[in-house]
Amino acid sequence: MALRASAARKTLGNWFRVGKSMAVGGLGHRQARGLQTFSLPDLPYDYGALEPAISAEIMQLHHQKHHQTYITNYNKALEQLDEAVNKGETAKVVHLQSAIKFNGGGHVNHSIFWKNLKPIAEGGGEPPHSALGWAIDQNFGSLETLIQKINAEGAALQGSGWVWLALDKEAKKLRVETTANQDPLITKGTNFIPLLGIDVWEHAYYLQYKNVRPDYLKNIWNVINWKYAIEVYGNEVA
Numbered sequence: 412m413a414l415r416a417s418a419a420r421k422t423l424g425n426w427f428r429v430g431k432s433m434a435v436g437g438l439g440h441r442q443a444r445g446l447q448t449f450s451l452p453d454l455p456y457d458y459g460a461l462e463p464a465i466s467a468e469i470m471q472l473h474h475q476k477h478h479q480t481y482i483t484n485y486n487k488a489l490e491q492l493d494e495a496v497n498k499g500e501t502a503k504v505v506h507l508q509s510a511i512k513f514n515g516g517g518h519v520n521h522s523i524f525w526k527n528l529k530p531i532a533e534g535g536g537e538p539p540h541s542a543l544g545w546a547i548d549q550n551f552g553s554l555e556t557l558i559q560k561i562n563a564e565g566a567a568l569q570g571s572g573w574v575w576l577a578l579d580k581e582a583k584k585l586r587v588e589t590t591a592n593q594d595p596l597i598t599k600g601t602n603f604i605p606l607l608g609i610d611v612w613e614h615a616y617y618l619q620y621k622n623v624r625p626d627y628l629k630n631i632w633n634v635i636n637w638k639y640a641i642e643v644y645g646n647e648v649a
Contacts (some may be wrong), residue, residue, distance in 0.1 A: 446489060446493050447489075448486040449482050449486060449518060450482065451478060451479050451482055452525070454470075454525055455525070455529075456529070456530050456533070458470040460532075460533075461528055461535070461634045464531075464633045464634045465528075465616075465619070465630075465631065466618065466619045469616065469618050472614070473521075473610075477517075477614050478517070478521040481513075481514045481517030481521065481593070482514075482518050484510065485510075485511065485514035485518050488507050488510040488511045488514060488515075492511065495507065512593075512598075513593050514593070515595075516593035516595040516598075517593035520573055520593055520610070521610070523605055523608050524608055524609070524610050526636065527607050527609070527635060527636055527640070528631075528634050528636055529635070529636035529638070529639075531633060531634060534638060535633065535634040535635060535636060536632060536633045536634060536635055537637060538554055539554070539637040539641055540641075541641055541645070542641075542645060543606070543637070543640060543641045543644040543645070550585040550586075551585070557576070557585075557587070560587050561576065561587055561607075561609065562629065564587055564589055565609055565611045565624070565628050566611075566624050566625045566628060568589050568591075570591065570592075571591070571592055571611065571612040572590055572591045572592055572611055572612070573593075573596075573608050573609065573611060574587065574589050574608070575588045575596050575605050575607065575608045575609075576605075576607040576608075576640065577603045577604060577605055578604040578606055578643075578644060578647055578648070579602055579603060580602045580603075580604060582602075583648075588603065596608070604643065606640040606643050606644055607635065607639075607640050609628065609631060611624060611627075611628070615627070
């Protein structure tokens with residue numbers, strides 16, 4: 412039982428550390444009966460503040476319904492895992508890993524995504540400068556080339572998933588990566604730090620852009636919060 416309990420704490424702890432490290436400002440966690448659970452983080456802007464790039468209807472549904480569902484199911488899976496470990500139900504522990512990965516990843520990814528966006532009136536879309544701007548030029552040639560690469564890979568991603576601008580801490584380079592479904596970037600390796608993530612699930616754009624994902628990818632750059640990416644990059648390379 413001691414070994415099983417230790418393994419469960421490690422599993423839960425890994426997800427908590429992923430969440431805290433991948434979303435500056437925390438993920439809205441709380442303690443419930445000794446088990447750490449999570450709550451929906453507030454947005455730093457109104458639902459309609461990103462228009463016309465992203466409609467208020469999409470933002471409200473995306474935040475209140477989709478993100479909340481991931482949190483609800485993540486908390487449920489964590490509670491079931493804790494119970495299964497305490498009962499020594501190894502098969503159930505294994506079975507719950509996919510739900511934890513999917514819903515926990517959805518919570519981690521969306522918590523980053525909200526921070527990656529900012530209204531135009533508050534600086535959304537302003538290009539990055541300082542060390543990150545220089546690194547983009549060094550790794551991709553120009554910001555325009557980077558945007559084209561992210562848009563191309565995001566448009567080409569089959570099914571649902573995410574496209575990321577990542578810092579590869581081992582190689583000390585910026586990279587564009589994609590992840591399927593709600594896999595967080597850490598599933599590609601602990602050396603990858605997410606600077607910018609764009610949700611290319613249909614729920615992120617379909618009500619406004621229908622099936623034309625490239626138009627969504629083109630317009631979202633008008634509300635990208637490069638200041639957040641600059642902050643994360645600066646903290647990681649300091």
